């Protein structure tokens with residue numbers, strides 16, 4: 001027997017009293033924080049009802065997750081073995097996580113309501129300084145649920161994309177900390193900062209900042225020039241992170257190579 005589940009509207013998903021998404025002053029405050037820190041964290045953004053629904057959904061979809069382990073550099077390239085082992089271009093980074101894709105998430109999921117909400121997208125546009133945001137043209141990449149199990153991690157890296165939007169719904173038993181160091185390269189100017197990045201990989205340099213994330217938090221993050229990682233998960237409770245991915249141009253698909261790597265299929 002199928003269970004009746006009322007579709008939640010935006011006001012039932014987001015705490016709009018604390019986070020008035022269409023308020024200009026609130027948008028401006030978030031934009032300034034993002035520009036200054038490279039990250040905006042809205043603590044307990046989700047209502048308790050939405051958080052419980054999303055966690056239940058993520059746990060029920062977990063058997064469908066595709067798990068991968070990758071080796072790459074912080075720049076997401078293939079390690080150049082001919083360089084000295086201490087060089088950031090040869091230093092091998094490991095990333096392991098599982099992903100459930102957009103097409104596997106029910107159409108009435110609060111994740112989809114939030115992702116498609118005009119009010120939410122307008123807020124993001126004003127915070128990010130973008131005119132419009134578009135979903136991926138392929139059926140897999142717009143919304144993903146990521147699972148990090150015991151021992152899994154995302155090693156130090158820079159993102160290809162200029163921004164990411166995530167919603168954490170479950171913290172692990174221990175570990176799984178999001179750490180970051182801002183302004184560790186200047187990709188717009190082609191400055192990869194090999195020496196500074198190599199120093200961090202060797203355990204030196206500045207101590208990274210840590211984002212103390214709680215279930216229900218929304219994070220808007222600029223990861224292209226900010227070196228970041230998720231430390232290994234410890235214990236049996238998984239870390240569960242929902243990723244809302246948008247494009248700034250219409251009709252874009254995630255590359256076939258990336259889809260095969262992260263999802264094991266194209267559609």
Ligand SMILES: O=C(O)CCC(=O)C(=O)O
Pocket residue numbers: 154159166178223228230241
């Ligand atoms: O899991 C996270 O919080 C960050 C994920 C991340 O950095 C990435 O997917 O590139």
Ligand SMILES: [Fe+2]
Pocket residue numbers: 157158159223228
């Ligand atoms: Fe990242």
